[in-house]
Amino acid sequence: MDPYEGFREFVRGRQHALMRTAYLLTGNAPQAEDLLQTVLMRTARHWRKLMKDGNPEAYVRRALVNEHISWRRRRRAKETLTAYPPEIEHGAGPEEESLHRMALQRALLRLTPRQRAVLVLRYYEDRSVDETADLLGCSPGTVKSQTSHALGRLRVLAPELAELLHDVDPEEVYR
Structure with a gap:
């Protein structure tokens, strides 16, 4: 029996919604991709148990939040806080x-x-x-x-x- 049965379909079907959540948590696309990939790798290892428990999406969303908080705690000592964030230069109009x-x-x-x-x-x-x-x-x-x-x-x-x-x-x- 394939331990990942249903996992690939789950990811294909929910990846965009999960990526939006990851993006909103992190604030940028590369970090959101890393966050989602990390969580999905961990989720894959427990997929069979999650399928038995019933709601894998709730588990993944909670894991996204927890992992993001964990990353923030680890990074906190390295961050330099400023009064104003740097300007965003990606051509947004007025x-x-x-x-x-x-x-x-x-x-x-x-x-x-x-x-x-x-x-x-x-x-x-x-x-x-x-x-x-x-x-x-x-x-x-x-x-x-x-x-x-x-x-x-x-x-x-x-x-x-x-x-x-x-x-x-x-x-x-x-x-």
Whole structure:
């Protein structure tokens, strides 16, 4: 029996969605590719057990978050923090949407890995509080408080996004 039966199909079918999550966690494509590849290599070793347990995608998403947090902890001592991130020079025009996207990306990168993971899961992937808690291995109360803290921090880090964040209903944080 092939120990990887179904794994290749899983990766083919879900790789784009998983890559988007990895990208949102890391903030750049090469790191996202490395993160996803690392997690998928580890997942492949446990594939048969994961298939028996039922939800391999939830496992992979949780592994992405955990591995990203682990990478950040290892890199923290080597990083040099600056008041402003370097300018992005990839030809984005002056369109307001592009500016918002860049501001949001810079602000997300300044959040803690856990806060970023909560926002990605809750608002980008449109997960419920309970689903997010399950994926992160924490309580729903932790998800709610991390969401609230992360949104508050985004408002401080990127005041130019206030109009976008204004649309986030405080009651939505708790759903």
